[in-house]
Amino acid sequence: MKSPDIIVKTENLTRQFGRFTAVNQVSIRINRGEIFGFLGANGAGKTTLIRMLCGLLKPSSGEATVAGLDIKRESEKIKQKIGYMSQHFSLYNDLTVKENIEFYAGIYGLNRKQIFQKQNEISKQLQMEPYLDSRTSDLPLGLKQRLALATALLHNPPILFLDEPTSGVDPRARRSFWELIYQKAAQGTTIFVTTHFIDESEYCHRLSIMDNGRMIAIDTPESMKKRYKKKSMQEVFGFLIREKGI
Amino acid sequence: MQLNGHRIRTVARKEWYHILYDFRTLFILFLMPVVQLIMLGYALNLEIKRVDLAVLDYARSPESTHLVNTFKGSPFFHPFPYDGSAANMDHLFKTHQAHAAMIVPSDFDRQQQRENDISVQFLIDASDANRATLIQNYCNRIIAEYNQNNTMSLSSLFDLRSTIYFNPDQKSAYFFVPGIIAMILIMISTLLTSITIAREKEFGTIEQILVSPIQSQEIIIGKVLPYIALAIMEASFILLLGMIIFDVPFRGNVILLMMLTTLYIITALCLGLLISTQAKTQQIAMMMAITLTLLPTLMLSGLIFPIASMPRILQWITYLVPARYYLLIIRGIMLKGSGGGQLLEPILLLGWFTLFFFIAAIRRMNTTLER
Numbered sequence: 148m149k150s151p152d153i154i155v156k157t158e159n160l161t162r163q164f165g166r167f168t169a170v171n172q173v174s175i176r177i178n179r180g181e182i183f184g185f186l187g188a189n190g191a192g193k194t195t196l197i198r199m200l201c202g203l204l205k206p207s208s209g210e211a212t213v214a215g216l217d218i219k220r221e222s223e224k225i226k227q228k229i230g231y232m233s234q235h236f237s238l239y240n241d242l243t244v245k246e247n248i249e250f251y252a253g254i255y256g257l258n259r260k261q262i263f264q265k266q267n268e269i270s271k272q273l274q275m276e277p278y279l280d281s282r283t284s285d286l287p288l289g290l291k292q293r294l295a296l297a298t299a300l301l302h303n304p305p306i307l308f309l310d311e312p313t314s315g316v317d318p319r320a321r322r323s324f325w326e327l328i329y330q331k332a333a334q335g336t337t338i339f340v341t342t343h344f345i346d347e348s349e350y351c352h353r354l355s356i357m358d359n360g361r362m363i364a365i366d367t368p369e370s371m372k373k374r375y376k377k378k379s380m381q382e383v384f385g386f387l388i389r390e391k392g393i
Numbered sequence: 394m395q396l397n398g399h400r401i402r403t404v405a406r407k408e409w410y411h412i413l414y415d416f417r418t419l420f421i422l423f424l425m426p427v428v429q430l431i432m433l434g435y436a437l438n439l440e441i442k443r444v445d446l447a448v449l450d451y452a453r454s455p456e457s458t459h460l461v462n463t464f465k466g467s468p469f470f471h472p473f474p475y476d477g478s479a480a481n482m483d484h485l486f487k488t489h490q491a492h493a494a495m496i497v498p499s500d501f502d503r504q505q506q507r508e509n510d511i512s513v514q515f516l517i518d519a520s521d522a523n524r525a526t527l528i529q530n531y532c533n534r535i536i537a538e539y540n541q542n543n544t545m546s547l548s549s550l551f552d553l554r555s556t557i558y559f560n561p562d563q564k565s566a567y568f569f570v571p572g573i574i575a576m577i578l579i580m581i582s583t584l585l586t587s588i589t590i591a592r593e594k595e596f597g598t599i600e601q602i603l604v605s606p607i608q609s610q611e612i613i614i615g616k617v618l619p620y621i622a623l624a625i626m627e628a629s630f631i632l633l634l635g636m637i638i639f640d641v642p643f644r645g646n647v648i649l650l651m652m653l654t655t656l657y658i659i660t661a662l663c664l665g666l667l668i669s670t671q672a673k674t675q676q677i678a679m680m681m682a683i684t685l686t687l688l689p690t691l692m693l694s695g696l697i698f699p700i701a702s703m704p705r706i707l708q709w710i711t712y713l714v715p716a717r718y719y720l721l722i723i724r725g726i727m728l729k730g731s732g733g734g735q736l737l738e739p740i741l742l743l744g745w746f747t748l749f750f751f752i753a754a755i756r757r758m759n760t761t762l763e764r
């Protein structure tokens with residue numbers, strides 16, 4: 148029943164906070180190597196969904212597997228397989244760039260030599276040699292976000308969860324961030340990314356649109372535009388919220 | 394409980410960076426105890442300047458006058474004759490006209506000649522228990538002086554056996570300094586760690602840690618280690634300061650005291666971490682840390698109010714105050730020169746608290762984010 152190519156699968160996944168339903172019966176299947184986007188306004192339930200998949204939050208009902216592992220029973224094993232970048236800036240501002248890399252690599256069990264290699268690799272890839280010993284708070288925001296992405300990838304996870312990774316970043320920095328995402332996807336990493344920027348949805352292989360905890364559409368951006376006869380995702384999104392939204 | 398030393402070192406090193414980069418906190422950390430120690434040390438160091446002593450002299454004999462004069466000769470006592478009845482004595486105390494009263498029985502002389510028990514009654518206002526103890530000590534001293542100078546009959550020495558209901562311990566003023574040290578240590582140590590996890594929650598970095606394979610016991614141990622080092626430095630500093638400023642004697646074994654102080658510090662640090670797993674923000678964490686350490690330690694550890702004179706219910710509650718055990722340890726070692734064997738009970742009980750807070754912090758760590 149479980150296809151080997153489906154790497155994330157949810158079945159009526161639901162989470163309630165008190166009487167409020169933040170995520171309402173969401174069922175999705177994500178294929179290996181896909182860039183899967185989750186588009187939705189603030190409060191749609193994107194973060195709640197991601198936190199359940201990462202094992203930070205228990206679902207109220209429904210099922211889900213990540214890399215074939217059950218999120219309720221095997222969350223410890225899932226941790227080795229996933230990278231996560233939360234919607235908050237997740238590096239320590241008072242620590243230097245090197246120290247941040249050292250910490251995140253260390254808690255994933257990388258040894259001294261591997262950590263040193265990673266520091267070099269990241270500094271080359273992100274062209275941040277001059278910043279290695281500066282405090283992270285002194286970095287430009289775009290660079291910070293890319294560094295946060297690099298730290299989420301230190302242990303080469305096959306699945307990467309990105310929660311609004313580009314919010315608050317200028318358009319140019321957003322583009323270079325997406326270049327990194329594409330590089331990673333080309334290496335076979337599955338990427339699950341949430342956004343409230345509609346234009347970013349065009350970058351995704353497949354896309355799901357969320358509104359008030361419910362998933363109201365799931366398809367490739369092209370098929371969506373074709374199906375609803377719209378020229379842009381902007382129009383598709385507006386149409387769907389009007390028609391299917393609650 | 395399986396542990397990965399590499400991951401623990403990683404967390405410890407990172408906490409150490411936080412400590413080093415935060416000069417302001419470090420500065421406050423070493424300045425605050427100095428201020429507290431000096432302020433509290435002098436505030437609690439009750440130097441009694443003047444004790445108004447009401448004298449009910451039923452004997453009115455040369456001997457009784459001699460006794461009263463001995464009190465007059467002391468710089469502390471201001472005896473004044475009182476003509477009312479002994480039954481109205483508490484009125485004097487309530488209106489603060491007297492702090493103590495001495496009742497010399499009419500057969501004072503006869504008693505002396507009989508060469509046996511002579512009873513002079515002292516009443517001491519013990520609404521301030523510590524002051525009462527001090528007054529009692531002073532009375533003792535003056536009676537001893539009188540006995541020595543008593544030429545009437547060398548064998549008829551009498552000793553003072555007054556009963557003080559509210560403060561049966563025999564205390565001296567510097568008894569407070571070890572107590573203040575105990576209070577400062579628990580408060581600062583708890584504060585130190587109370588913000589560490591709360592801060593990660595505020596900044597959102599906690600999620601990044603919780604999605605990694607690191608175990609909660611590794612986080613807790615890693616976080617506590619650097620603070621143990623810091624708190625030991627702090628403790629040595631305060632202990633030295635207390636001994637230098639207040640001349641507190643040190644009769645026991647320094648190494649034993651430092652080892653047990655470390656145990657006490659770890660208790661506080663683990664309590665701080667437990668608080669931190671529960672508090673949502675650093676501010677709430679700090680409030681909780683202060684509330685849970687300052688007042689209970691001040692009121693219920695035996696620092697100021699002797700536990701033996703508390704109501705039964707409060708006495709039971711004092712068993713929940715870790716400072717209670719450390720107070721026995723530090724007073725025992727510093728003032729009495731006690732060894733580990735004599736302090737076994739408080740050491741074991743304190744050890745239980747350490748273990749309890751440590752395990753509780755680990756368990757709560759797992760559920761920090763669940764709501």
Ligand SMILES: Nc1ncnc2c1ncn2[C@@H]1O[C@H](COP(=O)(O)OP(=O)(O)O)[C@@H](O)[C@H]1O
Binds near residue numbers: 164195
């Ligand atoms: N821990 C929580 N307790 C109560 N309500 C929450 C909690 N987390 C999220 N919510 C609510 O759930 C809804 C969805 O939140 P979230 O998943 O963060 O949305 P998004 O990430 O799409 O902006 C919001 O209305 C939010 O207020």
Ligand SMILES: [Mg+2]
Binds near residue numbers: 190193194234310311
């Ligand atoms: Mg969100």
